[in-house]
Amino acid sequence: MAVETEYIHLSTRGHADVHDITGQVAQKLEGLKKIKDGIVTINVCGSTGALTTCEYESGLVEDIRDIFNKLIPPGQYQHDQAWGDGNGHSHLRASIVGPSLTLPFNNSCLILGTWQQIIFIDFDNRSRDRKLVLQFIGE
Numbered sequence: 001m002a003v004e005t006e007y008i009h010l011s012t013r014g015h016a017d018v019h020d021i022t023g024q025v026a027q028k029l030e031g032l033k034k035i036k037d038g039i040v041t042i043n044v045c046g047s048t049g050a051l052t053t054c055e056y057e058s059g060l061v062e063d064i065r066d067i068f069n070k071l072i073p074p075g076q077y078q079h080d081q082a083w084g085d086g087n088g089h090s091h092l093r094a095s096i097v098g099p100s101l102t103l104p105f106n107n108s109c110l111i112l113g114t115w116q117q118i119i120f121i122d123f124d125n126r127s128r129d130r131k132l133v134l135q136f137i138g139e
Contacts, residue, residue: 038138050097
């Protein structure tokens with residue numbers, strides 16, 4: 001079994017900024033030399049970003065922002081009082097969605113549903129440069 005590591009770098013705006021990274025992950029997978037079948041684990045380097053899958057379309061992207069503003073609005077959280085950075089809600093949102101995602105692939109193609117894309121959500125309260133780590137494991 002082989003393991004290959006790749007990276008994706010993103011510039012984000014924060015405030016539940018949603019990025020479809022499906023194409024970038026697929027491109028990294030296609031470029032692998034040793035692995036054609038297996039799994040990819042994608043991980044956010046940071047505690048205010050998250051990964052999941054959904055149908056990436058403008059209405060749903062807006063719905064994602066709206067639901068998180070309703071469920072965990074910006075405000076006064078213990079983290080904000082401790083650090084003074086005002087992003088306690090960002091950490092809470094990211095912890096609910098999670099920092100990583102694992103997906104299968106076969107013959108160098110991601111196995112996804114028809115309307116399923118891989119998305120990164122930046123929940124921080126400011127613009128960021130983000131790094132995602134991809135580890136491809138397989139044969």
